[in-house]
Each structure stands twice: as structure tokens, then as C-alpha cells.
Amino acid sequence: MDPTEARPAPATHSCRHSLGRGLLMALALAVPPAAIAAEPCNAGYVFENRDPANGQVVDGPGIPDVKVSDGVHIVTTDADGRYELPAVDGRTTFVIKPPGYAMPDRGNGLPDYWRNLRTQPGPPVRFGGIPVEDANCRNFPLVPAAAGDDELQVLVFADPQVKSEVDVDYYHRDIIQPLLEQGANADLGLTLGDVVDDDLSLYPALNAHTASLGVPWLHVAGNHDMDLDAGRDDDALLSFRHVFGPDTFAWEEQRATFLLLDDVIHQPGQSPAYIGGFREEQFRFLEAYLPTVPVERLLVVALHIPLFEPDGRDTFRDADRERLFTLLSRFPNVLLLSAHNHTQQHVFHDATSGWQGSEPLHEFNVGAVCGAFWSGVEDAQGIPDTTMADGTPNGFARLRVGAGGQYALSWHPARLPAGDPALTEAMALHAPRVLRRGAYPAWGVYANVFMGMDDSRVEFRIDDGAWKPMRRVERPDPRLLVENVRDDEAIALRGFDRSPEAQPGKHLWRGALPTDLEAGEHRVEVRVFDPWTGEQRASTTYELQDAGE
Incomplete structure (x- = not known):
């Protein structure tokens, strides 16, 4: 314990509220009433909650060996579930929820595993900070959960x-x-x-x-x-x-x-x-x-x-x-x-x-x-x-x-558009819509594999042909570049804020599209072997046209 931190009196079964009448009278004679009221308590019980309606009221047995902390010190509850920490104004006391238990609700949907200790006003901040509250002892209920x-x-x-x-x-x-x-x-x-x-x-x-x-x-x-x-x-x-x-x-x-x-x-x-x-x-x-x-x-x-x-x-x-x-x-x-x-x-x-x-x-x-x-x-x-x-x-x-x-x-x-095989949970594809048949194969299909890593295996094929490896590149995603151009050319705002400027990413792959196939539409299929979700696929098409069509 820091020498500057005051340690409260050890907690009893219901903390200070369960002190015997004789002890309370002795405290009243020895200490001015204002001092008793101002004394903060950072002690209490961690107990098994048997009646959620009672909140912090101990209605079940204390739970031993539960860790409780103020963000600096850590103590473990004793055989009866009691804990005691230094009462340092401005700190937050919390239970480290152990396995096999759940935390009850604070009333706003958040788990009830903490309390702030604030007995004196803190520094003024615009959004209020931590308000002054009664620094009574704090009991923490845990709800048994099936493992x-x-x-x-x-x-x-x-x-x-x-x-x-x-x-x-x-x-x-x-x-x-x-x-x-x-x-x-x-x-x-x-x-x-x-x-x-x-x-x-x-x-x-x-x-x-x-x-x-x-x-x-x-x-x-x-x-x-x-x-x-x-x-x-x-x-x-x-x-x-x-x-x-x-x-x-x-x-x-x-x-x-x-x-x-x-x-x-x-x-x-x-x-x-x-x-x-x-x-x-x-x-x-x-x-x-x-x-x-x-x-x-x-x-x-x-x-x-x-x-x-x-x-x-x-x-x-x-x-x-x-x-x-x-x-x-x-x-x-x-x-x-x-x-x-x-x-x-x-x-x-x-x-x-x-x-x-x-x-x-x-x-x-x-x-x-x-x-x-x-x-x-x-x-x-x-x-x-x-x-x-x-x-x-x-x-x-x-x-x-x-x-x-x-x-x-x-x-x-979030909310993928229905019916677009080029945009799936795993990846998004981009390819030109049309190329000249016989042109130098300088244009490619791009696969942005959202969970891709440096060594991810990404392959593509044309019209159910042989699978070929794609090459990872660090370039801006062309799908987003298209949106950038549309924003640039618009004469009025297309949204509250325009799309971000496309930046090179770490999970973009490219494969060169062949142009020596028959004229007409060709299907491009891409697959990625994800180590956690298995093989994932997406597809798109491009068309080959003869010059002059």
C-alpha cells in the first residue's frame, strides 16, 4: 500500500452498515459525526446473487478468491467474499469477472462490475466528469453461469x-x-x-x-x-x-x-x-x-x-x-x-x-x-x-x-447489397467491363480480400478454366478510385461528405485478364483460402469485343 493512501476499516458482512451497536456508539464518542459521514469506504463483498432485484444487497454466499482492483492494486476476496482496497479519491474499483460467472446489469445494459470513488469535486470538464457520490461500501454480485x-x-x-x-x-x-x-x-x-x-x-x-x-x-x-x-x-x-x-x-x-x-x-x-x-x-x-x-x-x-x-x-x-x-x-x-x-x-x-x-x-x-x-x-x-x-x-x-x-x-x-456476386463478406472484385479482343493483356481483375494477409492464397480462373495465382499488390482499390472520380466530376455534393481518397492497402490482389479468347462475355471467378472460414469465392464478368464493333 502506498504510504499516502488511507486504508479503511476492515469490512464486515454488510460493510459499515452491519457494525454492532456498541461499536457504533464507541465510534460516535471517539470521532466527530462529520468525520464519520465523510469517511469513504472502499470495501465490501463479492457474493453469489440469488435475488437480482436486491442489487448490491448481499443475499447469497460470499465468493472467495475473486480479484478486485482499483486499477493499481489487486486484492483477492477472503473465504467469506470480503475485499478491502485503499480509499483513494478519483479511482475506479472493479471486479475482475472470473470464469463461470456473469455480471448483472447496471440498469442501462452495461455489466455492473465497477464503481467510481469520488467524494470531492474533480476538475471541471465540459461533459461533467465523475460526479461526487456517497462513498459507501460497495458489494458486487456475481451470477453463476453454466460452463x-x-x-x-x-x-x-x-x-x-x-x-x-x-x-x-x-x-x-x-x-x-x-x-x-x-x-x-x-x-x-x-x-x-x-x-x-x-x-x-x-x-x-x-x-x-x-x-x-x-x-x-x-x-x-x-x-x-x-x-x-x-x-x-x-x-x-x-x-x-x-x-x-x-x-x-x-x-x-x-x-x-x-x-x-x-x-x-x-x-x-x-x-x-x-x-x-x-x-x-x-x-x-x-x-x-x-x-x-x-x-x-x-x-x-x-x-x-x-x-x-x-x-x-x-x-x-x-x-x-x-x-x-x-x-x-x-x-x-x-x-x-x-x-x-x-x-x-x-x-x-x-x-x-x-x-x-x-x-x-x-x-x-x-x-x-x-x-x-x-x-x-x-x-x-x-x-x-x-x-x-x-x-x-x-x-x-x-x-x-x-x-x-x-x-x-x-x-x-454492414448490409451487403443483395445479388452482387462481386461483393461478398470475404472480398470485393473490380474488373473492366470491356476490352479489345487481341489487345496486350495489360488490364487486370482486382480482388480486395478484407481479411487477407501477406501469405494468403488467392487464385482466379476464366470460364471454369484452370486456376491461376493472383499477385498481391499495394495499390489503391480501383473500386474506390471510381468513387473518387465520380465525386470529382460531380457539380453538387453526392453525400454529406465524399468518399475518402483511395489509399494503398495491404490486402489487394491482381490477376491479368486474357484477351485472346472468343468475343463475348467471360466469367471471372476468384477464390481465397481463408484459414478461419475456409474457401471463399466471388465472381464478375468482362466482355471482349473486336475493334470497330
Whole structure:
């Protein structure tokens, strides 16, 4: 315990409210009444919830050996389920949910695993921060959950980044409503930051839509989730924490352990205004927690800013990355999930980025729910196309975790148009509509394979002929280039914001189209061998014409 931190009196069965009458009288004689009322309590019970209507009232047996933390210290509950932590104003206390249990609802659809301790007003921020509340003892109920042998199913959202009620409506109709119609089929949900686009007053409206899925949902903070008027990094997530709880915490399932980290360092008055990294207290939490985590489970580390630095830009503090990698090196199965870039790619860390493990460390940089910031031409339902700059359609990911730390990932575009074989969940194809028969074969079919990696096997064939390999290229997706040209040539806005400028991506393949075939239409079929979802196909056509037709 820090010498500056006051430790509260040990908790009894109902914390301070169950103190015996004689002890209460003695306290009343020894301590002024105002001092008793002001004394904060950061202790209580973790118990088995037998009557959800009673909320925090202990109505079941205490649960031993449950980890409880304030983001710096970690304690485990005793044989009776009691815990006690230093009462430090401004910190957030949370239960690290153990496998075999679920968390009850806070009343707004979010799991009830945390409380903020705030007895004195904090720094004033535009969106309110953490309000002063009664600092009574806090009991945490856990609901027993049957442990099965099925895969763990996780929905992964990145960057909803709504800036208005209009965007909140897009989020509902483009992402949430289709999931409700299909069935969410998930045990857990993650949002990897930039829940909103600086307007933190939109949290309740957005959360109401997410909560309608009926899935326990955890949130990482992004650079657009900060109190931008905070004078220091320590205060930059006060309003976020008021709604969503701790910014650095853990959550345990039978198949996987989830470590959710704030990795945005607020730098008020500097340029850039933020950088990727971690605070010292976060490392104190990690150093206390990670040695307790079983290595046979998959360890999922969820954060907002990627740990890789694109194009050599200095976006993350190298020392913080290497320190995190050292802490993770004991785990044989680690998956990093990041967001922020509004493009999608897989990165495998090795010694060049500070990873010293025997196998490369996989980071999946997840594409954005909002795609290119809810931009582009609206469809018949009034929802913008919002394809990302690398040609990936907006949507969300799924993570499936099986036994032994094995996992599978998939990308799910939002509301694919029906009847277009060139645009599937796995890829989008682009080919010229017509070529001159006998011309030099300088034109190709392009396949943007949304989950593609450097070594992905991608092949194409013409008219049911022999399969031929396609070549990975780092070029802008021509499908998006077409939209760029249409925006350039338009004399009026085609949408609220135009589509993003096409940028080279990491998952585009090309195959040269033959021109020595008969005149007429020819079918192009592309297949990709996805390691997690199996063989996926898409198709398109092009026509060969003789000159002068």
C-alpha cells in the first residue's frame, strides 16, 4: 500500500452498515459525526446473487478468491467474499469477472462490475466528469453461469465514432438492426475506442442501441473519447469513466482472458495532442495481474491505438511498447486487437518492433464500424456507403475462441447489397467491363480480400478454366478510385461528405485478364483460402469485343 493512501476499516458482512451497536456508539464518542459521514469506504463483498432485484444487497454466499482492483492494486476476496482496497479519491474499483460467472446489469445494459470513488469535486470538464457520490461500501454480485464446451463468441466493434444524432441513427440501422434480425449469437462484445467523435453527450444514446443486443459489452477508450479540455492526461477520461467504468481492466472467461487498456496519452498544448502509450499506474496493474493469469487460455489485449507504427511515423512510445511486450512474453497464445486507423490489416510483430517471443505476435487492426466516418453516397435507405480508404466496407469483426487458446477471426460488412456476386463478406472484385479482343493483356481483375494477409492464397480462373495465382499488390482499390472520380466530376455534393481518397492497402490482389479468347462475355471467378472460414469465392464478368464493333 502506498504510504499516502488511507486504508479503511476492515469490512464486515454488510460493510459499515452491519457494525454492532456498541461499536457504533464507541465510534460516535471517539470521532466527530462529520468525520464519520465523510469517511469513504472502499470495501465490501463479492457474493453469489440469488435475488437480482436486491442489487448490491448481499443475499447469497460470499465468493472467495475473486480479484478486485482499483486499477493499481489487486486484492483477492477472503473465504467469506470480503475485499478491502485503499480509499483513494478519483479511482475506479472493479471486479475482475472470473470464469463461470456473469455480471448483472447496471440498469442501462452495461455489466455492473465497477464503481467510481469520488467524494470531492474533480476538475471541471465540459461533459461533467465523475460526479461526487456517497462513498459507501460497495458489494458486487456475481451470477453463476453454466460452463460449457462451446466456442466463446465475441463481437468486436471499432470506431463507431458518431458525431451527431444522425450518425447514431446510422449506427442503429446499419450495424445494430441487422444483428438483431440475424441474432447476435455472442457471449461478449468489445468496442475498441472512439465510441463517439468528441461529443461525449452521445454516449447514452449510442449505448442504448448497443445494449439492445443483450450482450455483455466492454469498452476501450479512444482519442475521441477524451475530455479534451482536461489539463492533464490523468483527467482526460473522467467523463468516459463515469459512463463506462475503468479505462484499464481485465475480464476472464473460460476460454480467454481479456485485457482492456487505455493506450492514448493526452498531451494538452502539445503537437501532436496525443500519442500512444501507457501510464505508470497501468504498468503497476499489469505487473500485479498478469502473473495470476493461466497461460493455457488465450490472452486478448484490446486497445485503441495500434502498437505498430504505419509508414515509419512515431505514433507510439517505443519504451512502453517494449515494456508491455516483455510482460506478455510468458504467454504462448496472445492476440492483439487495435483500431484507430479506419483501415484493416494484420501485423505480426517480431524483434524489429521489440517482440522477443518464439512466434510472431499477431495484431489485428480492426476496420471501423463507421467506415470512413459515415461518409459517401447514401443508399435507398439513406445510409452512406462509407467504404474505408483501403477499400474495406464498414462493418464489424467476430472472434471465436476454442480449446487450447485457438482462435478464429472474421469480418462482417454492414448490409451487403443483395445479388452482387462481386461483393461478398470475404472480398470485393473490380474488373473492366470491356476490352479489345487481341489487345496486350495489360488490364487486370482486382480482388480486395478484407481479411487477407501477406501469405494468403488467392487464385482466379476464366470460364471454369484452370486456376491461376493472383499477385498481391499495394495499390489503391480501383473500386474506390471510381468513387473518387465520380465525386470529382460531380457539380453538387453526392453525400454529406465524399468518399475518402483511395489509399494503398495491404490486402489487394491482381490477376491479368486474357484477351485472346472468343468475343463475348467471360466469367471471372476468384477464390481465397481463408484459414478461419475456409474457401471463399466471388465472381464478375468482362466482355471482349473486336475493334470497330
